[in-house]
Amino acid sequence: MLDSHAQPPQAYGEFSLVLDPSIYEPLPDDWLIGITDVVGSTSAIRSGRYEDVNYAGASAIAALGNAWGAFDFPFVFRGDGAAFALPPQGLMVATSALRQVAAFAKASLGLELRIGLLPVGEIRAGGRDVRVARYAASENVTFAMFSGGGLKWAERQMKNGRYLVKPGRYTTKPDLTGLMCEWTPFASQHGQILSLLVEPYENTRPDVFATLARRVLAVFDEGQRQSHPVPEDLTIPKYKDAYVDPQHWTQVAANSDFRKYDDGLRLTLDCTAEQIAAVEAILAAAKARGEVNFGLHRQSHALMTCLVPSGRPEAHLHFLDGMGGGYAKAAEMMETGELAAVSSR
Numbered sequence: 001m002l003d004s005h006a007q008p009p010q011a012y013g014e015f016s017l018v019l020d021p022s023i024y025e026p027l028p029d030d031w032l033i034g035i036t037d038v039v040g041s042t043s044a045i046r047s048g049r050y051e052d053v054n055y056a057g058a059s060a061i062a063a064l065g066n067a068w069g070a071f072d073f074p075f076v077f078r079g080d081g082a083a084f085a086l087p088p089q090g091l092m093v094a095t096s097a098l099r100q101v102a103a104f105a106k107a108s109l110g111l112e113l114r115i116g117l118l119p120v121g122e123i124r125a126g127g128r129d130v131r132v133a134r135y136a137a138s139e140n141v142t143f144a145m146f147s148g149g150g151l152k153w154a155e156r157q158m159k160n161g162r163y164l165v166k167p168g169r170y171t172t173k174p175d176l177t178g179l180m181c182e183w184t185p186f187a188s189q190h191g192q193i194l195s196l197l198v199e200p201y202e203n204t205r206p207d208v209f210a211t212l213a214r215r216v217l218a219v220f221d222e223g224q225r226q227s228h229p230v231p232e233d234l235t236i237p238k239y240k241d242a243y244v245d246p247q248h249w250t251q252v253a254a255n256s257d258f259r260k261y262d263d264g265l266r267l268t269l270d271c272t273a274e275q276i277a278a279v280e281a282i283l284a285a286a287k288a289r290g291e292v293n294f295g296l297h298r299q300s301h302a303l304m305t306c307l308v309p310s311g312r313p314e315a316h317l318h319f320l321d322g323m324g325g326g327y328a329k330a331a332e333m334m335e336t337g338e339l340a341a342v343s344s345r
Contacts, residue, residue: 011136016217018145018261019210024131026148029121030088033130034098035155036060037081038105039112042332045080045325049111050303053328055181056105056113057081058305058319060098063174067097071309074132074144076262077319079195079327081113083151083262085132085144088119095165100174102167115165116158120150128153135261138254140314145261147206152199152263178308185301185323186229191272193229193302195322197330198283198294199264212286213265219279220269229270229302229320230256256304256318264292266327268302268320295333299324 012018027033038044041053060082065071068090075084086094098115105113120130129148136142157163186193198216200209220227230253260266276298283294301323308316321327 011134011142013136015135015259016214018133018135019213021147021206021210024133024145024147027085027120027130027132028087029119029124031120031130032086032088032091032094033118033120033123033150033154034060034064034084034086034094035081035116035151035158036083036098036101037078037114037155037158039114041080041111041328042325044111045328050321050323050325051181052109052111053080054303054305054319054321055179056101056109056111058179058181058307059101059104059174059176060084060113060115062176062179062307063097063101064094065307065309066175066177067093071307071315071317074146076144076146076260076266077257077305077321078262078266079321083146083155085120085130091117097174098165099168100172102165103169103171104174104176106167114158116154116163117165118154118157118163122163123150123153126153126157133261137257138251140251140312141255141317143257143260146263147261149202149263177310180306180308183234183304183306185303186231186270187301188229188270189231190223190227190270192270192276192298193300193322193324194267194269194271194276195297195299195326195330196267196269196279196294197264197296197327197334198292199334200292201290204291208291212282212292215282216265216279217259219275219282220267220271223269223271223275225253226259227269227271227275228253228256228258229268230258230304230318252316252318255316256320258320268322268326270302293334295330295335297322297325297327297329297333299326 130150
């Protein structure tokens with residue numbers, strides 16, 4: 001079991017390995033789990049405010065890491081929100097930083113950011129778990145992967161009004177140093193940008209889901225660069241932050257989170273219509289068998305929000321989503337159960 005003083009668990013360089021339940025380590029009961037999401041994100045995206053929604057989602061990670069003094073805690077970007085884990089001594093830091101972010105989102109972006117915070121022990125009492133593994137996307141960047149169903153459970157509780165952090169009347173702005181949203185959206189090179197969520201049902205055995213997820217990944221791995229949506233020949237944007245050196249941006253694609261495991265697969269991909277059809281057929285059959293639920297959304301462009309940790313420009317992180325609604329639209333499809341996802345620009 002992880003603790004706040006132990007060395008971080010081994011990082012795995014092959015993404016398919018994060019589908020192996022045995023590599024995940026449980027978090028201690030007294031660790032904190034935080035969940036944020038933009039209320040009404042689908043409506044905001046529909047009105048063209050996808051960049052603001054993604055910025056609000058990533059701002060919780062930036063503010064928390066800057067307040068904590070490091071980005072060494074497990075976290076995951078979810079498009080219109082984020083999830084993270086912190087040791088118990090991070091309670092005051094997390095509460096203050098997240099309240100500042102909520103106030104910033106409302107005052108500067110006109111968005112309501114919902115925040116939930118609870119100990120892992122509460123999640124285990126609810127019959128779920130929170131386990132963490134690390135995926136080494138590149139030499140300098142690792143991303144946390146979550147399993148156990150605990151984040152999904154915590155999110156559901158938060159949306160039902162439990163474990164909420166009440167907004168504060170803060171005038172202090174959150175420290176969002178290093179958070180950037182200045183890249184031009186990336187057009188699909190192979191057909192469509194696909195946002196895909198795949199989650200196991202509660203009674204699905206981990207090995208059954210892992211086998212299915214590997215089948216899905218195999219379809220996309222057949223594409224050029226594993227269907228990566230970020231082009232290799234990027235034009236470096238001109239940033240106002242003096243510490244950003246263009247030489248550190250040569251690994252933008254490698255340091256991006258186009259594939260994640262967050263109680264299920266969370267993918268942003270550039271793929272062909274044939275690949276999408278093949279995967280949708282696989283998943284529809286699995287859903288009919290009662291193994292998984294899934295949601296997908298097609299769009300023309302991918303959107304990237306970047307985070308450059310202060311003092312570590314080589315560890316720049318790049319959070320991806322689909323420009324046409326992405327993960328929020330895919331999640332909406334999961335909730336409604338509809339098997340049709342319209343394309344959007």
